[in-house]
Amino acid sequence: THFGFKSVPENMKETLVGKVFENVATKYDVMNDAMSLGVHRLWKDHTIRTMAPGPGTKLLDVAGGTGDIAMGFLNYCKEIHGDTSAKVTLLDINPKMLEVGKQRFLKTPYHNSSQVTFEVGNAEDLSSIPSNSYDVYTIAFGIRNCTHIDRVLHEAFRVLKPGGRFMCLEFGKVRNPLVSSIYNLYSFQIIPLIGQIIASDKDSYQYLVESIRQFPSQEQFAEMIMNAGFTIVGDGWEDLTFGIAALHSGFKL
Numbered sequence: 001t002h003f004g005f006k007s008v009p010e011n012m013k014e015t016l017v018g019k020v021f022e023n024v025a026t027k028y029d030v031m032n033d034a035m036s037l038g039v040h041r042l043w044k045d046h047t048i049r050t051m052a053p054g055p056g057t058k059l060l061d062v063a064g065g066t067g068d069i070a071m072g073f074l075n076y077c078k079e080i081h082g083d084t085s086a087k088v089t090l091l092d093i094n095p096k097m098l099e100v101g102k103q104r105f106l107k108t109p110y111h112n113s114s115q116v117t118f119e120v121g122n123a124e125d126l127s128s129i130p131s132n133s134y135d136v137y138t139i140a141f142g143i144r145n146c147t148h149i150d151r152v153l154h155e156a157f158r159v160l161k162p163g164g165r166f167m168c169l170e171f172g173k174v175r176n177p178l179v180s181s182i183y184n185l186y187s188f189q190i191i192p193l194i195g196q197i198i199a200s201d202k203d204s205y206q207y208l209v210e211s212i213r214q215f216p217s218q219e220q221f222a223e224m225i226m227n228a229g230f231t232i233v234g235d236g237w238e239d240l241t242f243g244i245a246a247l248h249s250g251f252k253l
């Protein structure tokens, strides 16, 4: 299989993305650490601290995968507020990724509590989720894999309560030319190699790098968020690590 992403017709993207994450599910966490040198953990921690959820917050974590955001959220609520009433729904299109997440929660006190639920679903069509039902919606490194970003944003807006917050952690564009050239070299040459060595799957990681390149700039994405009806504060995003990642945020007011 070759994931020549550029040449793939739109209607095949979903199948292809499904295949990528099926291939990498069990290696996913190790690969994240290897490729980002652990930095993805800092970005996710930062996302939770920026969210600063209060007691009883209801979070919908879309494209939640193996559960980093969901786990970070529940840990924060417990450690900061001693709160065990916060709830998270972890939704992902890929049952294999969700399975890895479930296994991880089995080893924690959250297992057997009603604090976490798992749901297979598509970010573009959250029909099983009622409108105005969540305080916060997160999507971390997931929206880039979706075919219709506008539908994802529309659904996010719908399921959030009035006053609710949309937060998206995603790869961005690096503006600094020096950092940018080092980053390009690293992502196009080194990452597929790491993919080959750890997951024996160069093509999937080639796809991931290509999908990062194709994703809109921070400015363009902020505009899409506004077009979906969200109110943004300031620019609407924060660059993380020179813009390698960016944390976008919008409120349903």
Ligand code: SAM
Pocket: 017, 021, 062, 063, 064, 065, 066, 067, 068, 069, 091, 092, 093, 094, 097, 121, 122, 123, 124, 139, 140, 141, 142, 145, 146, 147
């Ligand atoms: N949020 C997790 C994290 O930050 O570690 C997982 C990110 S992983 C790079 C992307 C996830 O998006 C995969 O688990 C994949 O199955 C999921 N995904 C891709 N397309 C999706 C869609 N249309 N709806 C829901 N999830 C999707």
